[in-house]
Amino acid sequence: MRCNSTGNCDGGCGSVSRRTALKAVGVTLGAAAFAKAMAPMTEWAPTVSLDEFLQKHYKELSPEEMQAVIQRLEKETRDQYGADVSIGDVKAQEGVQFAYALNLSICVGCRKCAEACHKENNHDRASQNSYIRVLEMQKGSIDLEKGNAHYDHPVPQRDKYYMPVQCQQCEKPPCVDVCPVEATWKEKDSIVVVDYNWCIGCRYCEAACPYHARRFNWTKPEISKEEINPVQSYLSNRIRPQGVMEKCTFCLHRTRQGRLPACLEACPTGARVFGNLLDPKSEIRWVLENKRVFVLKEELGTRPRFYYFFDK
């Protein structure tokens, strides 16, 4: 069919040409598809403030913008949990590379480290979450998948040993590689962190971690205001939003201030050794130089910064 310049048809068609009709149908379909695609936005908008939606990636925030974000988060905690908290943004120290070692001959499996982690890091009380999972292992076996985390009897049992597992702060972290939005990365003091406000909750990192070290916030964390640890940090123990990943950060809000991590302080036997790998006089260096340390799943090439050893 051909139309002349005045819009009159040669072939005796109606007042609306087929082309125009097709265009109208196309536009309608396109608009409908767009509306459908945008529909979740209308449901989702009320739970996320505009500021939060427009917030930049952690690494792109200027100090002033970071201050504004922190003030907003502190206000949100006050509004939602009724607690006055102070959220810091402690940066990595120069000349520090953190590492952890754990003496499996001394660990008795009391799980006090897991409990301390739960309290320190403002975990959801209902699910009793913790970054540490203590595995009861058969002596003579090193198969992590056969470890039992649910033991409930006096410890230590004679034929068992106990292996607490948490984030290994790998030098080659597979969880960082798989993140599609770069919401998780390795800091220069070797700690792998998550920007909870950048994470989209796809859980790829959870699947990629060979140590089951990452956790997902299925619900908004429930904590009574009395139990909230008010000393918080943006990249570590501030209360996480629903639908994002979280992980052990070696308590960076403590350790970057020179303090020991909460799990170490809770350990009654001294099985845990923490320190700066770059300091030749540190306890961690002494352990690495004098004990037969090993790492978990070495064959994967993740190069953990978390070492285990037996005394005897």
Place this chain on the structure above:
Amino acid sequence: MNIGSFSRKESLSTARSTFVKIALGSAFALAVGAGAAIVASRGGGPDSKNAALVQKPPPTNWTVHVRKPESAPKVLTGGTDFAGHPVAVNCSTCHATTTPNTNLRSGAELTTFHQGLSYKHGDLSCVSCHNSGNYDTLRLADGTALEFTEVMQLCGQCHGPQARDYRNGAHGGMTGHWDLTRGPRHRNNCVDCHDPHAPQYPKVMPVFKPRDGKPNPSTHKTP
């Protein structure tokens, strides 16, 4: 440098000479500036170093506090003083007048005092560690008297590997700072965790059974 700003009427050679002049001038200015900067940095060197020293003193190490037993132990007599407080006496109150039994290896063998003492510490006798010359002190293997507060030295005689690990921060609970330039550290001593008469670390019930992220069934109703 914008050569295009030169007038078209100017001859090429004039333009070029002007350009060369400007280029030379700016090169000279740059050289003078760099020289001045070097001089300034040299001149300011010692001062800025001093300033840095003043601002940032060399790191002073905090102490590692090792907890010590407060004093020699006291034994309750069962009586009370005029104010109603229980009376505790030094070991030497009784032991000054009794003859030491060097063969004694367990409280169960006694007919008075210490019968209830559970003892499980190798094949040692009481006076291996207790000083029979003065029961208010301990006794090292070479016979030297040792205050109760220094008990770690006594344990370390036999438990060398543990003492070595302890000295290097790889045995025994601690709190405080890993970085001693920023704060102190507090450490337990041997007898905080190990009963000297039955030193094996006791069995405990584990706390905090994991729920694998599932909510507590007692507080959460599943539909």
